Amino acid sequence: MPKDGITPVNRVALAYSGGLDSTVCIKLLEREYAAKEVILIMVDVGQGEASLAEARERVAGLPLQLITVDARREFTDEWIPRAVAANGSYGGYPLSSSMTRQLIAARVAEVAREQGCDAVAEGSTGKGNDQFRFHNTFTLLAPELRVVTPIRDLNLSRAGERRLAQEFGLTYKEGISDDKTCWGRAIGSGEIEDLEQDIDVNEYEWWHPVSADAAGPVRVTVEFREGRPVRVDDVKGMNEMIGMLNEVAGRRSIGRIDVVEDGIMGLKSREVYEAPAASVLLTAHRDLERLCLTKRELAFKAQVDTAWADLVYHGHWHHPLKAQLDAFIAESQRHVSGEITIDLHCGNAVIAGRRSDQSLFDPTVRSVERDSFDQSDMSAVVETYAFESVFLGGRNRRQAVIQAPEI
Incomplete structure (x- = not known):
């Protein structure tokens, strides 16, 4: 009973x-x-x-x-x-x-x-x-x-x-x-009480420490189509790409995450993860977004991304707000297509190249080596842009006169 x-x-x-x-x-x-x-x-x-x-x-x-x-x-x-x-x-x-x-x-x-x-x-x-x-x-x-x-x-x-x-x-x-899942592996969640003691390297499955006999550097190219990874070198399919990167990046000491995390209840805990594939793909995607989205899109989407992660972490994958954020994010990804090349070695994933037909980067305009437009045209623009600073400067000057001590 x-x-x-x-x-x-x-x-x-x-x-x-x-x-x-x-x-x-x-x-x-x-x-x-x-x-x-x-x-x-x-x-x-x-x-x-x-x-x-x-x-x-x-x-x-x-x-x-x-x-x-x-x-x-x-x-x-x-x-x-x-x-x-x-x-x-x-x-x-x-x-x-x-x-x-x-x-x-x-x-x-x-x-x-x-x-x-x-x-x-x-x-x-x-x-x-x-x-x-x-x-x-x-x-x-x-x-x-x-x-x-x-x-x-x-x-x-x-x-x-x-x-x-x-x-x-x-x-x-x-x-x-x-x-363990293919996207990441949590090690000893809630069990690691010592903040100073390192985790035994044998506890990791994908991640390898940097050592003299570690695998040498390797370069991979990730292709995205509307924000979705579709190819890593010659490997296609999400499951296959993730498996390949967990092996290749993990052997090069990429994807170890050791953080003090604020849980849902507000309790802090030391959490240790290994996520080589996720580390590489998220790094590549963020970089491609910076190439293909406008300054205002990036700034607003950063807020949306934070809200999205907060909802998912706190157990609200099926919440209506999560679906609404998904809709915005999907629309934002219409032009996030291209290739990001990354060098993987000794715990670092370094961007080595970018290519996109949707890129907003134009070297002919931005380069200081080329005559792309008459720079003197910017004088009026800068003067107008500084209107607020002019008024703030004037106020500061008047305030300084009022507060000046008498001699």
């Missing part, structure tokens, strides 16, 4: 990843919530077959239904291009887990409805960001379903979860936790 204050559930769909949190939730739903049936929903967002296989193995002996949803192409072909167009970054973090948590929640809610569930469950703690991302998505897309969060409801610490896993006879991945 459920404990006091806990309402039982009948048929519940659990967002399952194979990690400690979601694995412990399986038994907690049965023991604490009297769930008659727990359906495991595992959403593939590009975490890799090895991770998926490990997750399946952990529940192979349990009499449970496990449903795997393939959302890789939806993530790479729909979600990531929008993030690139919006220069999606929250304090240097390329919004990988922020997006996938909401994609996972959407697919879990969809399957829960199909399976006739009365509840959805997920393994977030009460200290992190994911509880908001899951809850926002569940309640928006499936408001009739009850949302159950065993780890938070029962106030469990990570140590308490480990004890329960042993008690239940469950296996889980030992060591520092991670969250």
Whole structure:
């Protein structure tokens, strides 16, 4: 029977990843919530077959239904291009887990409805960001379903979860936790308490430290069409381009992100990520925008991009304002087409070349070496432009006279 204050559930769909949190939730739903049936929903967002296989193995002996949803192409072909167009970054973090948590929640809610569930469950703690991302998505897309969060409801610490896993006879991945997608990998979110201790290099999968035997410099060319990456050298397809850049850029020490992050609750945490492909593609896209958009477009879009990243980070991918910002961003990208060439080496992604038929750069006009127009024509323009400064200067001069001390 459920404990006091806990309402039982009948048929519940659990967002399952194979990690400690979601694995412990399986038994907690049965023991604490009297769930008659727990359906495991595992959403593939590009975490890799090895991770998926490990997750399946952990529940192979349990009499449970496990449903795997393939959302890789939806993530790479729909979600990531929008993030690139919006220069999606929250304090240097390329919004990988922020997006996938909401994609996972959407697919879990969809399957829960199909399976006739009365509840959805997920393994977030009460200290992190994911509880908001899951809850926002569940309640928006499936408001009739009850949302159950065993780890938070029962106030469990990570140590308490480990004890329960042993008690239940469950296996889980030992060591520092991670969250991997093709767009980025979070390492030990919420677990890294020491701000001075560096992360062991063995914890990284793509990123390699700069060393004497590191891979040599390499030059890549990224082609964009209306703000969307369409080719990196000879590689096409978002999934393929991202995979190639994670390997090539990661081996050249690009994509390591170590930041003190302000979470949704206002709590600061040290967050470590690796995102080589995202780092390269976002760098290239920002540079191409500066070539193809006007000064005013860039200034206004920077505000939109910040609002977009803030919404996504805080769990509002499906909010109507997010869709409205998407519409503006898509319109802004109509002329963001061209090629950016980047040199990758020793942790640096340096722009080496730019080419675009939509470029607003005209060397024949801007060059100080050429006679493109009569510069004396600018005298009247500059005088008019300085009207405000003339009046401000006059006021300052009068104020100085008034405040001058008597001799």
